[in-house]
Amino acid sequence: METFIFLVAGAICIVGALGVVLSSNPVHSALSLVGTLFGVAVLFVAQEANFLAAVQVIVYAGAIVVLFLFVIMLLGVDQAEELEIEPIVGQRAAALVVGIAIFALPVAALASTSWEATGALANLGRLADGGPDIEALGEVVFTRYLLAFEVTSVLLVIAVVGAVLLARKSPVSNELEIEGLYEPDTEGPAGESDDAEATP
């Protein structure tokens, strides 16, 4: 049974991943990404990581992909991209070689290993002792990894503040982040480009 689940979910993952890379429309890429995320969630369930599967669906498919789609719709960049043109000659072939190397290296390592662990196990908490995985997970996160857990809350606060600062449309933030990135001389009036160049 687990073999069947693994094969189906793995096929969904791979098809979704290829869809993300090969779709010319960003909306289709985002929807393919949902397929991959669900496939990974199913593989989490198959490996008895039920809590992580639920979090995966809620956070990734429920929040992150919706955020992607929201940005795509907000900016109106959902027109198809021309994929036939290769801006740098030989780039795709080189990228394919790199991808095959990235895939082949772990597989070669897996094929040559004897699976003999060296050193002692970390012994953070056993999963197979019975009881749901969420209990063991909560115990580890709130004891051993308590400092890391608190740091993630700081990280989330920083992310929220940064997102608000980046997204607001005040003159200060525009000068801070965009003015240099975009040379307005293509569209804007000449005075603006002079200002941008004068700014150190």
Next chain:
Amino acid sequence: MTLAPIVGLSGVEPAWYLVLASLIFAIGAVGLLVRRNPLVMFMCVELMLNAVTLTFVTFSRMLNDVGGQAVVVFVLVVAAAEVVVGLGIIVAILRKRPAATADDLSLLKG
């Protein structure tokens, strides 16, 4: 020694999960190198992050240790923060020029 058959004594051999994860990671890496739309590049980064979380869960099950799953929780939090900030930057860039690709962001090129 070669990879064990896909069915082991107790369900699927964990090595095949790792093979699948490295395949997803490689697809995401190729997409990151090939695509020029910053949004799609970002989705490819998410693919690579998901492949790595899959390996963490697989090792957690192999070693019968919950530490791998705890790491996945933190990876999820970092991914959420990264998406928020990254999409904020992409919105700020694409609002000025909707057709911008990653090649247009060449300010740091001397």
